Amino acid sequence: MKNSTQVSYFIFGAYFDIGLFKYLLFVIMMCFYALIICANVLLVVVICVNRSLHEPMYLFLVSLFVNELYGSTGLFPFLLVQILSDIHTVSAPFCFLQIYCLYSYATTQFHNLSIMSYDRYLAICYPLQYNTRMTSNKVAVLIALTWLLSFVGVSVTVSLSSPLQLCGNIIKTVYCDNYAIVKLACSDTRVNNIYGLSYTSLEVFGLLILILYSYMRILKVCFSGSKQTRQKALSTCTPHLASTINFFFGSFFQMLQSRFDMSSVPVMLRNVLSLYFLTCQPLFNPLMYGLQMSKIRILCKSLIFGKI
Template identity: 35%
Template sequence: MDNVSLITLFVLSGFNETKDFQIVLFILTLLCYCFIVLVNVCLIVTIMLDKNLHEPMYILLCTFCMNGLYGTAGFYPKFLWDLLSPVHVISYSGCLVQALVMYSFACSDLSILAVMAYDRYVAICRPLEYHSVMSKQRVLKLACFSWLIPFCMMAINIYLTSRLKLCSPFIAKLFCVNWIIVKLACFPADTFVNNIVAYITIIIYIFHGVFIVWSYMFLIKTCMNSLENRAKFMQTCVPHLTSLLTFLSTLVFDVMNMRLGRTALPQNLQNVISIEFLVIPPIMNPLIYGFKLNKIRNRILGIAIRRKY
């Protein structure tokens, strides 16, 4: 069958440069992953157990942290296993699943940030309508769609990739990436549909970014005219903006590395750049929100003080 790949295993050649310090990397990565799980679970449990935090902004934050756990679970366990393994391979189906998790995680993050931006826009610019527009039921639906739609879109991309016949098993990264798998297709391969669907996906999420930028530009313009709105913006919007800038900067570095710097940069530097979005945002986001949002900070500090005494 011409449309079925004969390759059953992929070799992750990005590990070739890690052989001399695998144990050190394993310890650091394990500590990093444990910390990511700890801070995200802490925030999720705090929001779920405290009824005073069952508000749109905190529900979306809870979804944000859950998505962080989902994305990192698709990378860290396999990465830790590979650091201790003499052979760095992944099955064909496992590679497609990992690519699906990585892409849907990144797209879901952007979707959730877009919903957060809309939530802040309604809260500050249309405060009298806030509770009717951002009801708990609507927020839960938006949170579900923010994960379900990216997952379905990425599943379509991965399905189209699975139909290609591949002629090389070598992936020059630490994990599976859909566009690299497509590049491994035998020549001449009909990747026209793959490219069209990929570009449609990219355009959709570019519009997400444009919407977020527009929302915050409007918010900043509105908040400049009111001291009360300025205080609201500093309290609730600055964490969102920080999360957005952190996420976009790590993602842009990775995309630039994949598209422009694969041969110009040393493999170790490529490895660092490629995993930034799996390290920095999942750690920074719960810390930023935990310290910046008073209700969450006070709740966590209250629990800590009660346990101490």
């Protein structure tokens, strides 16, 4: 058996010397972060200060945008420091803190997208009963559960991983990843694997069934309804459907990166794939919702330019 120990720091093995190009990469990532912060903050402010947008759909969007600010802050400042650094190390406590932030962000994002699909289902399939089915109290409970369940679930994940005895401290990623650390363990990881598989399966299949059921019912109404009904469904569902597909697209890349041997893929491409859903999702969503939803678009112009 290899010697195991409780490591005090981790080394990121996915970074490599890119010379002066690191400064260009730093500027690009800084611009991404600035755009994410500005776009998401703008939309949160627009929705919060305009009473006409205090409807369930827009309140769920606030939860989505706040989560993207949270997830981006858990990634970008640390990533920017690592890009400029010559020694790519991180202390173990900070590494587990980043795991907690990024995993809770991803889980909350999935929850948000699921309850938003349920909200669109009620709005399109039961328009006359929507206000009685989606009350303000129900909205508050759904948003609270979205965040609470995510934080509790990820807390268990991190509490199971942090005490593990490890045989090494080199993780082949550009940020802290729980599965990469579990793979270094010399101690028994059966509990970690069972919980991880059970929790992931419950989350993915349970919420995915909710999303698929919602859209199957929406499509049924669209095909059997009038042209006006189809246009309304298309205008309200397009941003959410695009966001959901983009999220699953990025999550699939991350799953390939962490679960399978990707040594045949160039390191730069692996790094881009692992960062996709953490960088593109928070930038994609505000642009999609801001451009597609006329109410938000008009009020954003009013706030920025001072006129309607």
